[in-house]
Amino acid sequence: MTDSVGNKVDFWRKVHIDRPLLMGLLTLMSVGLFVIYSASGQDMALITRQVTRLGVALVVMVLVAQVPPSFYLRWAAPLFIIGCGLLVAVLLFGVSSKGAQRWLDVGITRIQPSEMMKLAVPIMLAWFIARKPLAPTIGYSLLGLLLIGIPTMLIAKQPDLGTSLLIASSGLFVIFMAGLSWRLITAFIAIVSASAPVIWIFYMRDYQKQRVLTFLDPEKDPLGSGYHIIQSKIAIGSGGMEGKGWLKGTQSQLEFLPERHTDFIFSVFAEEFGFTGVLILLAIYLFIVARGLMIAIQAQDAFTKLLAGSLTLTFFVYVFVNIGMVSGILPVVGVPLPLVSYGGTSMVTLMAGFGILMSISTHRRFLRDN
Amino acid sequence: MLNWRRRVAIRDHLAEANLFARRVVVALVIVLILSFILLSNLYSIQVNKFKDYQTRADGNRIKILPVSPNRGLIYDRHGRILAENVSVFSLEIIPEEVTDLDKLLTRLKSLIEIDDEQVEEFSKQIRQQRRKFKAVTLISRLTEEQAAILSVNQHKLVGAYVEARLKRSYPYKDLATHAIGYVQKMNQRDADRIEAEGNSANYQGTFDIGKLGLEKFYESQLHGIVGHQEVEVNSRGRPIRTLSELPPEPGQDLILNLDIEMQKVAQQALGENKGAVIVLDGKTNGVMTMYSNPSYDPNDFVHGISHKKYNALLNRRRPLVNRATTGLYRPASTVKPHVGLLGLEENLITTKTRIWDPGYYQIRDLEHKFRDWKKWGHGWVDIFKAIEESCDVYYYDLAVRLGMDKISEFMHQFGFGELTGIDIHEEKSAVLPSRGWKRARFRQPWYAGDTVNVGIGQGYWETTPLQLAVATSILANNGEFFEPKLVKATRTKNEEIELPVIDKPSVQFKNPENLKTIKQAMRGVVAKPTGSGYKAFLDAEYKAAGKTGTSQLIGIAQDEEYEAENLAKEHRDNALYVGYAPLDKPEIVVVVVMENVGGGGKNAAPVARQMMDYYFQNYQLKDETKQ
Structure with missing residues (x-):
């Protein structure tokens, strides 16, 4: 790190930016732009829109980073309660699109409360768990689980399986990092596995079941529901070690691959840059994860530690679920490849998350001085 | 707030930090394990099974398209063309690309004239269609004006295409129909026969086949040998570019003993009377004239004759x-x-x-x-x-x-x-x-x-x-007894081969x-x-x-x-x-x-x-x- 160069450190700290993290994020964003350009069939207009979004997201990140962690601590509960209220409102008065009710029409624009909850839940849980000494007791942990359960259920009901999964895990990560005893973790996993059939029968919608079935055997319906995953695997596999070269992926350029510039962008990347490119891309992600965990360890108090750890691990969940689904080891759920996929709202939320990480990382000494 | 501060004060910060750090290490290990799972799966797909997936990717994008050979021409004994191939525009529709067929048809009708019989025939063909993404002909012969109108409006007509194709044309119309015959769209019976003869590969790109007269008798010589084109297609099956090509071998030309001018003399001499005129070359029995009156225009059959026209040909004078x-x-x-x-x-x-x-x-x-x-x-x-x-x-x-x-x-x-x-x-x-x-x-x-x-x-x-x-x-x-023959010689690109005069006892x-x-x-x-x-x-x-x-x-x-x-x-x-x-x-x-x-x-x-x-x-x- 550049800690030895005093002036520089001071500058970055003053603007509350964590330089290694920023470098990692910018690298990912640039890679994303190149892949989107290829996947969209050299659509410059699309690139322009994405650049605009990235700019907005970066500004949001910087703004969020200026706010000290104590502010989030104070606002944890109100944010969470408002978010849950909005989720209920979505279920009652929400706007439907593509079979799911995710938006709330507030006159000027549409808002997606589930995006807000991606931050509100980890903040709330971190605040809640950090109120008591670590590790949390069984009873307190169960209360925490209840807090996670409410928004998760509300979002799953929209239905938005991908987001509810991410939100649930962001909460669970907090409890896990807080030192929940291993015995409880084991028991929890056992209960979830046992209740899987119940969820399947009573809770999951037909299209969700279809996704899981397709994941188990995509070749059964190669032109229908299995088409996405088969074409995706063909794209990845035909990339080989070196890849076909930028703009030369036949699966993407000839439009065999669906959702090329959004959810399946990793397949385009893997086809054009091969396993070598995949290694590099994953290394960048792991670098960001490592940096996030380091910030968590160095954080000053339990709240910021737990929050930083949760945000970082959730980011990794994005990566794991997305790559897992496009390469056929996880069922297809709508999770984008963070900072690379084309898309708006989730990117802003994600960058706001990194803003919080940077705030935690750069407000340390300030807090200690206090 | 005060309450909270007090409670923090009694916490063991060091123990908590240690506990947290241990959990971070565990998390990191899990992250690494999951990453390893991702990578090993990707390695298996991209490196171990690379050949398989490469083959499948090529199978996706590369299609071998047949290129039908140009049908051999037919000339009379003085080199006048009796049967030629001319470029004809047709309106074809790929049903799978059309979202609302009725809407498309209404839109087409507002642009050009389409009669009900054509629509009926088109619907019938769609129902019988077996191959996906295959074009079905709606109108087999567009005028140049119609083709131009449709081309200009192409963007509004998704799934409809104006195709240029070589079609048989008989410039002398009814003068030698009974001798030359005509070609027509292959039907299921033709396809079955070709299949039985083991010829279906050669007819992959062929639309028309000889149905009568010389066109039928000399089908194998006239047809030629199919060529192949390796093209890259997109997910909708549209060719993007040609990768390689094996050109087709055009069919042989036929040079007849027939003299088309003598056919005309015969037609005029017979006038309105039903009958036939035959003139044989006295030395070889080459058929110089074979005219049957009344005759009919074979060009109607090439483009699919309408019921009305066909019924008109089934009259008592029996031109067929x-x-x-x-x-x-x-x-x-x-x-x-x-x-x-x-x-x-x-x-x-x-x-x-x-x-x-x-x-x-x-x-x-x-x-x-x-x-x-x-x-x-x-x-x-x-x-x-x-x-x-x-x-x-x-x-x-x-x-x-x-x-x-x-x-x-x-x-x-x-x-x-x-x-x-x-x-x-x-x-x-x-x-x-x-x-x-x-x-x-x-x-x-x-x-x-x-x-x-x-x-x-x-x-x-x-x-x-x-x-x-x-x-x-x-x-x-x-x-001396010779078999009468309409064809004098066949011609390939390089040589002209006189057909032998066949002696009978x-x-x-x-x-x-x-x-x-x-x-x-x-x-x-x-x-x-x-x-x-x-x-x-x-x-x-x-x-x-x-x-x-x-x-x-x-x-x-x-x-x-x-x-x-x-x-x-x-x-x-x-x-x-x-x-x-x-x-x-x-x-x-x-x-x-x-x-x-x-x-x-x-x-x-x-x-x-x-x-x-x-x-x-x-x-x-x-x-x-x-x-």
Whole structure:
């Protein structure tokens, strides 16, 4: 790190930016732009829109980073309660699109409360768990689980399986990092596995079941529901070690691959840059994860530690679920490849998350001085 | 707040930090394990199974498209194009690319004219469609204006395409339809047959196939060999670019013996009359003219003929029938030379033999009178007069003395009752009667009266005009027998191959003088003022020989007179003429058959004269300069 160069450190700290993290994020964003350009069939207009979004997201990140962690601590509960209220409102008065009710029409624009909850839940849980000494007791942990359960259920009901999964895990990560005893973790996993059939029968919608079935055997319906995953695997596999070269992926350029510039962008990347490119891309992600965990360890108090750890691990969940689904080891759920996929709202939320990480990382000494 | 601060104060920060750090390490380990799982799966896909997926990716993007060969052209003997390939625009729709078919059709109808029959046929084809993403034709022939309108509006017509394709065209329209035939869209039966012949690979890109005439008979030569194009396609199957190409080998051209101008002469000479004209090259039996009247325009069939037009062709004049090879006519007096020749060969008559013709003939003492066409009789008749004036009684007598067995056996050698071997499939063998034939056909014995009728080419005897032409050519060529052929040569890019003239066993004569006698009599038909073809060939500049014929279509009762004026047109006699010229070194053989017009000398002979006149005015010079 550049800690030895005093002036520089001071500058970055003053603007509350964590330089290694920023470098990692910018690298990912640039890679994303190149892949989107290829996947969209050299659509410059699309690139322009994405650049605009990235700019907005970066500004949001910087703004969020200026706010000290104590502010989030104070606002944890109100944010969470408002978010849950909005989720209920979505279920009652929400706007439907593509079979799911995710938006709330507030006159000027549409808002997606589930995006807000991606931050509100980890903040709330971190605040809640950090109120008591670590590790949390069984009873307190169960209360925490209840807090996670409410928004998760509300979002799953929209239905938005991908987001509810991410939100649930962001909460669970907090409890896990807080030192929940291993015995409880084991028991929890056992209960979830046992209740899987119940969820399947009573809770999951037909299209969700279809996704899981397709994941188990995509070749059964190669032109229908299995088409996405088969074409995706063909794209990845035909990339080989070196890849076909930028703009030369036949699966993407000839439009065999669906959702090329959004959810399946990793397949385009893997086809054009091969396993070598995949290694590099994953290394960048792991670098960001490592940096996030380091910030968590160095954080000053339990709240910021737990929050930083949760945000970082959730980011990794994005990566794991997305790559897992496009390469056929996880069922297809709508999770984008963070900072690379084309898309708006989730990117802003994600960058706001990194803003919080940077705030935690750069407000340390300030807090200690206090 | 105060409360919270106090509680923080009693916490063991170090222990918590340690606990948290341990959990971070655990989390990191899990992250690494999960990453390893991702990577090992990706490694297996990208490195271990690379070949598999590469093959599948290529299978996705590379399609082998057949490139249909250009069909061989058909030329007449002077190099005039009779069948060519012209670029035609068609409107095709790929149903899978259309979201709302009815809406598209309405939109198309607002731009160009589409009739209901086309829509109906189109819907039928969609229902029968088996292959996905295959274009279905809505309109097979767009005018240039329509094609332009559609092209301009292409962006509004998703799933509809204007395709340019080579289509067969017959510039001389109805002049030689029965000979050339036509091509039409392949149907399931054609496809099944091609499959059975193991030819389906060669027909992958082919739309049309020969359905009639030469187009059908020479299908394999005309078609050519399919080529292949390796193209890259997108997910919707549209070709993006060509990767490699094996060009098709075009079909062979056909060069015919036919002279299209002579076809025109024949058409004009026949006028409104139903009938057929055949002109054979006297040296090889190459078919210079084969015209059947009325004819029809084959171009309608190429583009899918409408029901209305087709029904119009199924009228009583029956234009679809090739009268030259499938029309069955009693040969009537045109076979008298052959019967006479048999009499001479069998020594039943000589040039000196004379019989008395009172106008009728009776078998021994039976009451039935077989009438001569000349009511009051020809008087004393020898073989010359019997042919020149076409005396029936002479032949009644001769036929009875010959007996049917001998007649059948002899006439068979001239190809009667057999396919001539012409190079189209539409041919009938007609009927050369015999005892066995009658027994098999009617379960009746052969009566002497049957022989009497056969002696003048009536009764059960039926021939096609082409058979008559071949039989006449055998006389003209002193017994030599060639199969008549429409095609003279085939031509590939590099060479022209003359098709061999096919010899059949020639007819052997006991005494060559007999044939000379018959030829002399046939010369008399046109050269002597009493000859039945004299008027028609008056002042001809070449030495023609021939024989007229008039075949009855209805039986005439005893003692009743045939009066053409009193008969309905369709019951009137058929007129026939067979002939050749010049007498000693025959160059052409001509046969004319006209239905329901009356006497052969009056009606058919003048048509033959026109054909011969045209030939001698145009050919002798041409062929001499050529040699």
